[in-house]
Amino acid sequence: MQREVGTLPLAPALRARLAAAGFQTAQELLDTGPCGLSKEIGISREEALEALQVVRQECHGDTARAAGGSGATRKCTALELLEEEQTQGFIITFCSALDNILGGGVQLTKITEICGAPGVGKTQLCMQLAVDVQIPECFGGVAGEAVFIDTEGSFMVDRVVDIAAACVQHCHLIAEAQPEEDHGKALETFSVENILSHIYCFRCRDYTELLAQVYLLPEFLAEHSKVRLVVIDGIAFPFRHDFEDLALRTRLLNGLAQQLIITANEHRAAVVLTNQMTTRIGQSQSTLVPALGESWGHAATVRLIFHWDNTQRLATLYKSPSQKESTIAYEITPHGFRDVQPPAGTASTEGTEPNPRKRPRTEEEKQQ
Amino acid sequence: MAAKKLRRAQLSQEMCERLSRYQITTCQDFLCLSLLELMKVTGQSYHEVQKLLCKVSRACAPKMQTAYEMKLRKSVNPSSAFLSTTLHSLDRVLHGGVPCGSLTEITSPPGCGKTQFCIMLSVLATLPVSMGGLDGAVIYIDTESAFSAERLIEIAANRFPAYYDSDEKLLCMTRSIHLYRELTCCSVLKRIMSLEEDIILKKVKLVIIDSVASVVRKEFDTKLQGNLAERSNFLNRGASVLKYLAEEFTIPVILTNQITTALSSGPGLRADLVSPADDLSLSEGSSVSGKRDSGYVTAALGNTWSHSVNTRLILQYHDLPTRQKRTSRYVQWHVT
Numbered sequence: 233m234q235r236e237v238g239t240l241p242l243a244p245a246l247r248a249r250l251a252a253a254g255f256q257t258a259q260e261l262l263d264t265g266p267c268g269l270s271k272e273i274g275i276s277r278e279e280a281l282e283a284l285q286v287v288r289q290e291c292h293g294d295t296a297r298a299a300g301g302s303g304a305t306r307k308c309t310a311l312e313l314l315e316e317e318q319t320q321g322f323i324i325t326f327c328s329a330l331d332n333i334l335g336g337g338v339q340l341t342k343i344t345e346i347c348g349a350p351g352v353g354k355t356q357l358c359m360q361l362a363v364d365v366q367i368p369e370c371f372g373g374v375a376g377e378a379v380f381i382d383t384e385g386s387f388m389v390d391r392v393v394d395i396a397a398a399c400v401q402h403c404h405l406i407a408e409a410q411p412e413e414d415h416g417k418a419l420e421t422f423s424v425e426n427i428l429s430h431i432y433c434f435r436c437r438d439y440t441e442l443l444a445q446v447y448l449l450p451e452f453l454a455e456h457s458k459v460r461l462v463v464i465d466g467i468a469f470p471f472r473h474d475f476e477d478l479a480l481r482t483r484l485l486n487g488l489a490q491q492l493i494i495t496a497n498e499h500r501a502a503v504v505l506t507n508q509m510t511t512r513i514g515q516s517q518s519t520l521v522p523a524l525g526e527s528w529g530h531a532a533t534v535r536l537i538f539h540w541d542n543t544q545r546l547a548t549l550y551k552s553p554s555q556k557e558s559t560i561a562y563e564i565t566p567h568g569f570r571d572v573q574p575p576a577g578t579a580s581t582e583g584t585e586p587n588p589r590k591r592p593r594t595e596e597e598k599q600q
Numbered sequence: 601m602a603a604k605k606l607r608r609a610q611l612s613q614e615m616c617e618r619l620s621r622y623q624i625t626t627c628q629d630f631l632c633l634s635l636l637e638l639m640k641v642t643g644q645s646y647h648e649v650q651k652l653l654c655k656v657s658r659a660c661a662p663k664m665q666t667a668y669e670m671k672l673r674k675s676v677n678p679s680s681a682f683l684s685t686t687l688h689s690l691d692r693v694l695h696g697g698v699p700c701g702s703l704t705e706i707t708s709p710p711g712c713g714k715t716q717f718c719i720m721l722s723v724l725a726t727l728p729v730s731m732g733g734l735d736g737a738v739i740y741i742d743t744e745s746a747f748s749a750e751r752l753i754e755i756a757a758n759r760f761p762a763y764y765d766s767d768e769k770l771l772c773m774t775r776s777i778h779l780y781r782e783l784t785c786c787s788v789l790k791r792i793m794s795l796e797e798d799i800i801l802k803k804v805k806l807v808i809i810d811s812v813a814s815v816v817r818k819e820f821d822t823k824l825q826g827n828l829a830e831r832s833n834f835l836n837r838g839a840s841v842l843k844y845l846a847e848e849f850t851i852p853v854i855l856t857n858q859i860t861t862a863l864s865s866g867p868g869l870r871a872d873l874v875s876p877a878d879d880l881s882l883s884e885g886s887s888v889s890g891k892r893d894s895g896y897v898t899a900a901l902g903n904t905w906s907h908s909v910n911t912r913l914i915l916q917y918h919d920l921p922t923r924q925k926r927t928s929r930y931v932q933w934h935v936t
Contacts, residue, residue: 241646244639286645350906362667380667385702385843386910389670428668435662437844440628444657447631451654452664472904473836480632487634508907520903 234259240290242283249273258287321374323365323461323502325357326399327571329560333549334534340374340460340502343492343531347507347522348538353545353564354506355386358463360569361504362431363396365461368418371403376460376501377430379452381445384466387433396427398567432456439470443484446491453499460501462492468508468523482527489531505532544572606630609659611652615642627660683725683806683852684732699911700734701850703842707857707899708915714856715746716755717915718808721854723756725806726773731763734851736805737776739798741791743815747779778802785819785834788812792841799849807845811856812838813900832904839908855909860900 235258237250253273255261261269261284270280322337331337338344338361346354362380367373380387400422407415432452436442442464453459467488475481496503510523522529522537529535535551548559561572604627607616616625622641624630631653633641638649674681682696691697698704698721706714722740727733740747756764756773764770778798782788788809798804812835820831846853899906899914906912 243643243645243648245643246645286647349903350909351912384907385847389667389674392667393671425668428671429666431667432664433667433670434664435847437662437840440631441660441662443631444627444659444661447653447657448661469840469907473833473840483634484632509903511903 235291235294237261240287242286246273246275246279246283249275258291261287262291320500321369323361323374324367324372325360325569326364326402327560327562327569329571330547330562330569333547333555333558333560334536334552335555338461338502338504339534340500341496342533343489343496343503343505344534344536345505345507345522345532346536346538347509347550349509349520349540352538352540353562353569354538355384355465356391356564357569358465358504358506359387359392360395361461362463363392363399363427363568365502366422366427366430367399367403368414368422370412370414370418371406374460375458377456377458378432378461378463379449379456379459380431380433381436381442381462381464382433382466383436383442383464383469385435386465387435389428392428392431393424394566395568396424399427400424430458432459436470439484442467442470443488446488446495449491449495450498453495453501457499459499461504462495462501463504463506464492465506466508467505471524472508482525485524485528485531489528492531604660606656609656611655615652618642627656630656631660683721683734685721686724686732694911698852698854700852701847702910703839703846703853703855703908704911704913705855705857705899705909706913706915707859709859709917712915712917714915715744715810716751718810718854718856719747719752720755720759721806722777722808723752723759723773726776727760727763731760734805736851737778737802738806738808739795739802739804740777740779741788741807741809742779742781743783743788743809743811745781746810749774752777776802778804783815785815788815789834789838792838795841795845796848799845799851804849805851807842807851807853809842809853809855811858813856813858816901817858828902832902835901835905836908839905843908857905858900860898 237255237258237260238247240247240258242250250261250273255264264272266277266280266284269275269284270277275283320340322331322334322339324331324337325334346357348354358380362378365374365376365378367375369375403419403422407419434445436445449462453462471481471485492503492505495501507528508523509520511518512521520539522535529551532551533553534549537548537550539546539548544561545563546559546561549555549557563570563572605625606619606627607613609627611619619625619630619641624633624641630638635646635649635653638644638653639646642649642652644652681701682691682694682699684691684697685694706717708714718740722738724732725734725736725738728735752774753770756770764773780791782791792809795807799807816831816835820827820834842853842855845851899912
């Protein structure tokens with residue numbers, strides 16, 4: 233109630249008039265009433281009433297917050313957070329090595345950034361995650377939907393169909409090996425058509441459309457409350473050309489990162505971004521580093537860098553608050569993102585579960 | 601979309617006038633400002649500004665479609681998803697042919713056959729759909745003056761003698777291939793920007809730019825200060841317009857590139873390899889180990905450009921004795 237007038241979310245012109253008239257705290261405004269206010273500062277009665285309603289709402293919100301109720305700022309103990317984190321699901325990637333180094337998979341409520349050279353498999357992983365987020369809970373998934381924001385035009389529907397078919401088949405095999413009642417019911421709704429209809433795609437052609445889409449994202453997620461994954465494939469592409477003002481770019485990127493963190497937390501969704509690599513010219517040699525500059529490196533909570541070693545694709549966990557830095561190998565197969573297959577000799581000593589992932593593969597996906 | 605004027609975003613007239621006093625006329629200007637700045641220029645309260653932001657965002661945000669709808673739309677028109685190259689093994693590796701709606705890059709050492717490949721694809725694009733073509737016109741942007749009309753007719757007459765049996769049909773085909781000779785970066789970019797109207801007017805189904813690398817490398821010397829950024833800028837702008845055209849009209853866009861040698865100073869640079877397929881010396885046979893220290897050949901125009909293209913085809917010479925174990929991954933072809 234003692235809140236200063238200058239901190240209230242009123243129009244600047246109105247604030248200036250209130251300051252000129254000598255009002256200092258919100259309580260004074262409420263005491264004056266709409267008619268008195270309109271006479272003193274020379275605005276209409278309706279405008280005065282509107283202003284007072286805003287003030288009342290703000291102050292009510294303040295007291296509620298002070299009493300420890302719910303509001304924009306949550307207060308909880310670390311124990312509550314621990315319980316929340318332990319029950320939280322992960323979005324698996326179907327590559328067990330990658331899931332291991334990530335601590336279970338892609339975490340919800342966190343921003344994960346995937347950087348890599350062209351053709352290394354960033355979009356493949358994004359498409360794989362858009363399918364994996366929909367795996368029913370009885371199979372170990374989070375049973376959510378996915379939003380795919382594509383800025384580079386690399387989203388291939390046919391590829392998603394292949395990945396979805398392989399995922400459905402995998403679940404069928406699990407259900408056959410260890411039959412439980414909920415498996416049957418879940419499998420009825422878990423089909424390729426269903427998976428495809430729960431991936432919401434947006435094609436953003438430049439950074440304005442991307443900014444607009446991210447501003448509208450909270451509204452969209454409120455309507456589609458089952459969304460648990462937001463993928464922005466190619467956050468670097470729209471920001472890397474036509475930008476003379478680098479300060480503006482940094483500011484827009486920071487704003488985007490903050491929006492995404494808020495969205496991720498409020499809707500308990502995972503945000504996955506893909507970034508490009510750029511060449512940094514050093515004195516003696518040049519190295520490949522993630523694009524968009526140093527300050528963008530702070531935006532993501534978890535950073536994965538995909539790179540090549542001869543012909544083997546490797547993934548390095550570069551930044552993570554809870555897991556240690558490590559590198560694993562992975563493969564892109566016609567069925568999607570998978571582990572590297574061990575040489576044929578060890579494959580015969582497999583467990584009882586007929587896991588399609590362990591069959592040796594001879595083809596390799598060539599197209600980007 | 602970015603250049604959309606605010607009054608078309610359904611903001612009130614007085615609001616638009618007020619904003620234009622601060623030079624904010626397009627949606628792009630509006631969305632680039634922070635909330636506090638918007639409050640200052642619009643003179644509205646915090647909540648009002650958020651509502652305005654949503655309104656303007658709605659005006660330029662893209663439309664949502666589910667993956668299922670995209671698939672349905674594609675399955676309605678299956679034959680138009682690829683342009684078959686009539687080389688069966690290449691078509692098999694590419695899952696049908698050169699994909700429509702995305703950028704395909706062809707890169708190779710000089711003399712390998714890039715221009716020949718482009719000429720052949722031009723002929724294929726003019727064929728009717730029943731014969732595997734796209735039944736449309738071709739826009740050929742030639743920066744090296746390497747296009748030969750006589751060669752075009754020779755290929756058409758010899759490859760499809762049954763279809764091109766009369767001079768009249770050959771002439772008809774040549775009339776639908778529009779050749780533009782552009783010799784500077786600036787004119788290439790201007791031509792790319794003006795392609796949209798040409799594509800609609802002339803019913804174009806294939807765009808070829810031969811070659812991007814020659815004109816860019818002529819004008820931008822990357823050793824000079826500032827040129828690298830300018831070159832990247834030019835390439836990115838061209839790439840984004842071409843991507844938009846490819847997607848909007850669902851046509852294939854083919855670009856050709858050159859090979860460059862990247863000098864390396866030892867094993868430290870191994871990590872810089874953008875993609876193993878780019879390192880053509882890998883295929884030169886690992887028996888000659890000393891060869892690798894001096895440098896390796898890779899596609900030109902840098903890795904920013906590599907991010908922009910969707911598919912990359914690399915043509916190279918094939919030495920039969922040393923590379924037998926790699927033949928399964930390479931497609932052999934001859935220029936006849």
